[in-house]
Amino acid sequence: MDELITVPSRSGPRWLSPTLIERLTIVVDVLLILMCGIGSAVIYHLYTHAALGKIDTYAAASLLVAINFGLLTTVQRGYRLKNITNLPRSFRTTVMTWTGLFGALLAIAFTMKVSDEFSRGTTISFYLVGLIVLLAWKATAGRWTARALATGALANSRAVLIAEFGLPAASNTMMDLAQHGYRLMRIMEIRPTDLASPLLLSTIAPRFDELIAYARENRIEHIFLLMNWSRQHAIDSILDALKILPVPVHLVPDTHAARFLRYPLQSTGNTFTAELRRAPLSWKERALKRTLDLAGTTLALIVFAPVMLVTAILIKATSKGPVFFRQTRNGFNGRAFKIFKFRTMRVLEDGPTIRQAQKNDPRVTAIGKWLRKTSIDELPQLFNVLKGDMSLVGPRPHAVAHDSEYEQIIGNYAFRHHVKPGITGWAQVNGYRGETRTLELMEKRVEYDLSYINNWSLWLDVKIVLGTVIVSFARPTAY
Template structure:
């Protein structure tokens, strides 16, 4: 669902442009676009320098080398390029995100770790991992991460200082505001936070704004404000009033045209609510995306690469555990090792999910009973497999087949799916992405039996939040949290 606005308002991040005069405002060399282009270059240089420094350091010790600087410099370049690309994909270099230090730290740790893990998996698969020293590689990872975190912290503090001190261009403004709106406007708070310095405010009451004699009533004050702008090098004029005050806005623009200063219309409370959503171009206009569709092709491609690499690494790591589990299942009770059941996946399509068999029955079809505490159908080895989530590991094969993802809403049995679609609003939106082995709901405690409607509603809310806020960083964070809590699930039985 989208809302379309006029193409006269192309940049709603902080204010929508109404009119731009021909003379240029004062130019400062420090520009957000410049910062956003330079930071990936610096991150890449840090990666390369840390790699070379680690090689040179290890060469100082006897019996540890010699190492090829060219090899490690090339590997560092590859790591740096992939790191920067993933950060750009997550908008990690946008000025508005640079000031969020905690977000920058989480994003840096997750992305740096993911890049190293992926490239190590590729090197292992291509049988070239033997050419790299484990000590140098570990040092490159540690030193690079520490250096990047220190650099991100410095950049965040400097960017915040620059924004608050008005170091970026066009910082001196005057505001023409509907009474008291400038004190309660979230948009104005954001503008001040990002370096816009309000030098003077002209307030107009609501009665005057709706009066046909408004310009006569405010003429003395407006003339005084115009004189102030002329003598104090004001960069911009901001109009802060309801957007349906069309006559008042047109009248102010007509008078203010004598000033060679840009005039901006700040979003009111009603418009700001929609501008908080992602913006999408639609022809010559832009739209506010109130609910996102399934992931774009580029997002799906990135997620698919992470899924394949992660599944291959997990299968290698957990292969001994899976073999032992298969043997214990065979010895523990008659029946197959694997349990296959029909589930609903991406866009609601059916697929057959793989799990280790944990019960004496193999239920599938229109009626399925959820497992409960002390369920007599669960085998002795099945209870342990369910408690530790080891029974979910065969779903890595579903991931490789493209039917599932490592992270996403958990797929429910077809019978349960049909039931919940009738009684829970927006339940069907869970199928906007591939189902996952783990998900946001599961790492927040909503795993296992859902014996009340409220529990399922909470799980669905987490699933929808995951879909609306998806990023590769969120996936990696959920995977790490799954490893931490996966072997202690009180609700799993």
């Protein structure tokens, strides 16, 4: 069972590589956006005015849109092969980025008073045509890339795998290598008893000589080691035997290490560590997040001021009690604060025992049902954001009584307090909004909250805000 195994495999042209595919995708995105922008301007002006108009202005604007779209998609790793082939994710990224980019650029144009330079018809045409063309291109590129990966067309770098007996069949290593540019030419499996032997090199010397000769003859470019990381003597011995070959040697993480290496790697002097749990946001990240909070809250208060005024009048006119409901919640680092909401119930509970609102809850007022379904009752929390107690985006703050309960039964629950609580959050846009009837629902909400904290970025906040608008109207679950 210790023989060298030659692996039959197919490969595409030597010039075709994963890196080239990723770069070509960026270039095609930019060119398509330029063509859509200029084409929309030309066709719209010829149709409405029988003249070309300021095509140079539209060309410059299209180039600006194309560059920003490429940069934003790159930041979201949208051009990685695994994301190109993941069509649902690719479509979401494209729609969110394209829409957010147009909204931001239109706001900037309006602020700088240059919006009059652009025809509204051309702008709308550019947005719609560009989005349709991009989605069609993403679908085509995704299916072609998936087919190329499946057939090994991108596996062009010749490689050899040296593995502990049985591990290649039990891992995804071979498939991953084949799908990301490496063509496995041979596999050398070594029995566990040989790997544990202090005389490893002398035991398998003839096989190593044959492997080295094969590597030279077939111009092998990479060697991968797949074995338990605890076998340090075996790994050192194999490296010593391979030093005669001028090729890189890669140690593939074993099943135990791979689970932890998915986390970000951090440098601590000369040592690298896997950051299994990140610290609260740095001061730069907090400043960036606070800037978004203040800008977004100011805009929201201007937009929703009439809605809030009408809501206050309706609450006062339809039921007895105050307009606002205040309740103690735990914020950043567990510090208590008073949260503001429009009153939707006939009771004002705030203490050690609080019952969550349920479907057809008799405590909810007639107007309160509508306010809770549309999330309008949450709008006064914009004042909490201005005060600094909350953020636009973050884990939803629960009543103190519920915090005390869940901290005892859900691991890592308290980690939610590593950032400011938010008006909306990652859990809410993923469907975990409203009543948590079972422990499993709360555990799932906490899982999304922790994922948000560990993967925070400014773009993720923007994505959640946009997603909240859609979810609030398309999938209302609060009552």
